[in-house]
Amino acid sequence: MKTVKIAALVLLVSIVSAFTLVKSDLGGYQIGDVATDFSLQNVDTKKVSLSDFKDAKGFIVVFTCNHCPYAKAYEERIMALDKKYKKLGYPVVAINPNNPAVQPDDSFEMMQKRAKEKGYTFPYLFDEGQKIYPQYGATKTPHVYILEKTKAGNVVRYIGAIDDNYSDEAAVKTKYVENAVDALLKNQDVPVKTTKAIGCSIKA
Amino acid sequence: MRSWSILLLFTGFLSFAQINKGEAGADLKPTRIYNSEGVKIASFDFNSFEPILHKNDDAIYVINFWATWCLPCVKELPYFEQINKKYKNQNVKVILVSMDMPKKVESALIPFVKKKKLESEIIHLDDPDANAWIEKVDKNWSGAIPATIIYNNKTRKFYERSFTFEELEKELSTIINK
Structure with a gap:
């Protein structure tokens, strides 16, 4: 027996x-999967985990970086997302997944410089050893994962682009990330759960 | 006098309408043609570009999505040029689809093409609503570049990766020898 x-x-x-x-x-993750937490170094040299955000209802996790023109094109919009949604319970957590040995502009020191120059109001974390982004399944920068905090963990509710026009913010028709967070805040189903965008491949 | 002006008008129209004879984009309608430093590059939105992905002739098309700011793209570009040279006589057509931003075409793309003396056909794709068309290129494409399609009228392969010359030639040979 x-x-x-x-x-x-x-x-x-x-x-x-x-x-x-x-x-x-x-x-990486599909919609509905529970995302892993992490402990990554922020530009202020302190370690940051999702579990540190006791009052958050969820997270706007953005894999982004210094060098990529698409990431640069979206930088102001990422800052605006944090400004708008942190107080509503959905802070931005930015992660640079690139290996500085391959892309020197994305070194930790350059990240610190960029965050300071632009006055980032959100953590800008370094995926040292490039271990976290493959778990999420990020392939490029910028690449957004919206997580909702639940009893089971941080559940992936949206994967993809910030909106539908990288080059001209004024011409944006659909704000995918805002629509998704707005829906989650109203306990509604996210209208568009996955989108694709052109981006810089992650340099591992 | 009148016939002269008609002739002039006609040739003027021809040079406007044609990108370059024999190139895959030659029979398509670009949304814009950039012309500076003696380099002419046609720019397309996705709808006007899409027929290039579905040609139904005897050629093998090697289509590479790249940009001047993309390091791994620039690194593998010489291999695509090499393929273009080596297999031109075997009806292989290499098309380099630049995703550079519109404001960078004249300041970055054209100087790059000139400096590197690129000989493959170069096309500019400018369509910011990428979510609407990425899956029409290939359903497995995440949108990261570099990305490459090799196809003919029987087979189609998609790659979201970088190549060495040997790797690229090997992939091409699987279609040539079919």
């Missing part, structure tokens, strides 16, 4: 691990 139990356990473990493997092969 005991061996049967052990055999069943082994089977269960192998099934579960097989699923985990399949999941990572698909490249």
Whole structure:
């Protein structure tokens, strides 16, 4: 009987691990997955985790960087998102996923400089060793993950672009991120859950 | 006198309408043509560009999405140029689709094309609502560049990755030898 139990356990473990493997092969989170927390160094040299934000209702996690023209084009809009939504419970948490050995403009020192020059009001974290972005499945900068804090953890509710026009903010028709957070704040379903945008591939 | 002006008008129209004879974009309607420093580059929105992804002739098309600011793109560009040279006579057409921002075409793209003496066909794609068209290029594309399509009238392959010359040639050979 005991061996049967052990055999069943082994089977269960192998099934579960097989699923985990399949999941990572698909490249990161899908809508509804629970996102991992992390402890990454902020530009003020302090470590930041999602669990530090006791009062947050969720997060606007943005994989972004210094060098990418698309990230630069969206920089002001990312700052505006934090200004608007931090007080409503959805702060921006920015993460630079790039390896500075490949992209020197994205070094920690350059991040500190950029954050100071522009007066970032949100943490700008360094994914040292490039370990967190593959778990999320980010492929480019900027790449947004909106998480909702639930009892089960931080659930992924939106993945994709900030809006539908990187080059001209005045010509934007759909603000994907704002629409998603607005819906979550009203306990509604996110209208558009995934979008795609051109971006700079992450330099690992 | 009148026939002269008609002729002039006609040739003027031709040079406006044609990008470059024999190029994949030649029969398409660009949204704009940039012309500076002796380099002419046609700019398209996605709808006017899309037919380039679905040509139904005997050629093999190698279409690379890149930009002058994209380091891994610039690094692999010489390999696409090499393919263009080596396989031109085997009906392989390399098309380099620049995603540079419109205001950078004259200040960055054209000087780059000139400096690197690029010989492959260069097209500029400018359509900011990328979510509307990325999946029409390939459903597996996340939108990160570099990205490449190799296709002919039978087979189509999509790559969201960088290439060495050998890797690119190997991928091309799987379609040439089919």
